Amino acid sequence: MKTMNNGEKGRLYVISGPSGAGKSTLVAQLLKRLDNVYFSVSATTREPRRGERDGKDYIFVSRDKFMEMIDKGELLEYAEYVGNYYGTPAAPCDEMLSRGVDVILDIETQGAAKVMKMRPDAISMFLFPGSFAQLEERLRLRSTDSEEKIRARLAQARIECGRAEMYKYIIINDRVETAADEVEAIITAEKCRTVNRLHYLNGD
Ligand code: ADP
Numbered sequence: 667m668k669t670m671n672n673g674e675k676g677r678l679y680v681i682s683g684p685s686g687a688g689k690s691t692l693v694a695q696l697l698k699r700l701d702n703v704y705f706s707v708s709a710t711t712r713e714p715r716r717g718e719r720d721g722k723d724y725i726f727v728s729r730d731k732f733m734e735m736i737d738k739g740e741l742l743e744y745a746e747y748v749g750n751y752y753g754t755p756a757a758p759c760d761e762m763l764s765r766g767v768d769v770i771l772d773i774e775t776q777g778a779a780k781v782m783k784m785r786p787d788a789i790s791m792f793l794f795p796g797s798f799a800q801l802e803e804r805l806r807l808r809s810t811d812s813e814e815k816i817r818a819r820l821a822q823a824r825i826e827c828g829r830a831e832m833y834k835y836i837i838i839n840d841r842v843e844t845a846a847d848e849v850e851a852i853i854t855a856e857k858c859r860t861v862n863r864l865h866y867l868n869g870d
């Protein structure tokens with residue numbers, strides 16, 4: 667990860683979308699493609715899935731530890747989702763942004779709404795697989811959740827999709843490469859916004 671950004675602060679990208687939309691898959695693809703980007707590792711009380719690594723995919727903590735993080739003001743935002751808590755540790759994000767590194771948050775819609783209010787310059791994207799049928803198929807194929815959890819996640823998906831309008835962009839994850847192309851196009855366009863480029867004209 668390089669940290670050169672001409673003295674500019676990093677940009678904050680928020681990615682939400684129903685469980686099974688492909689957020690983790692997309693983020694992994696983006697981290698391979700992009701330089702100068704940090705993925706914010708969330709704290710969660712959920713049990714690790716097969717293959718998930720502590721400190722890389724999530725920081726897996728007990729409920730007591732999570733409550734302590736809230737009390738100490740260590741979380742930028744947090745939310746309860748299908749029976750577990752999830753939250754964004756504030757310090758690493760702020761440090762990366764101030765070093766000029768772009769930060770990606772993969773968070774659900776309630777947390778995203780809080781971030782958008784606190785950080786109106788955050789660039790928000792809602793990921794959708796293309797259809798609800800595809801969503802259900804992906805949740806089942808991932809085979810990490812019980813039938814009961816899958817049903818809860820599908821019910822939650824309808825609620826979350828009802829909040830898609832608050833996002834600046836909607837990304838369709840039919841093929842992950844195409845979805846990553848869409849995100850890259852957005853990142854490039856955001857970099858070229860007048861507000862981010864005027865300093866070239868105002869210099870020597
Ligand atoms: P999320 O992080 O949004 O819950 P995941 O990244 O875990 O979703 O993806 C859910 C499942 O769908 C995984 O098994 C993943 O391999 C699969 N998947 C993700 N993107 C695609 C895609 N474009 N086409 C087909 N399957 C996909």
Ligand code: 5GP
Nearest residue numbers: 685708744745747752753754772773774777
């Ligand atoms: P999963 O259990 O499938 O990994 O994640 C469930 C949901 O929690 C997803 O919608 C994911 O985006 C969200 N999530 C992950 N980390 C955070 C976080 O730090 N804050 C919030 N608000 N949601 C999160």
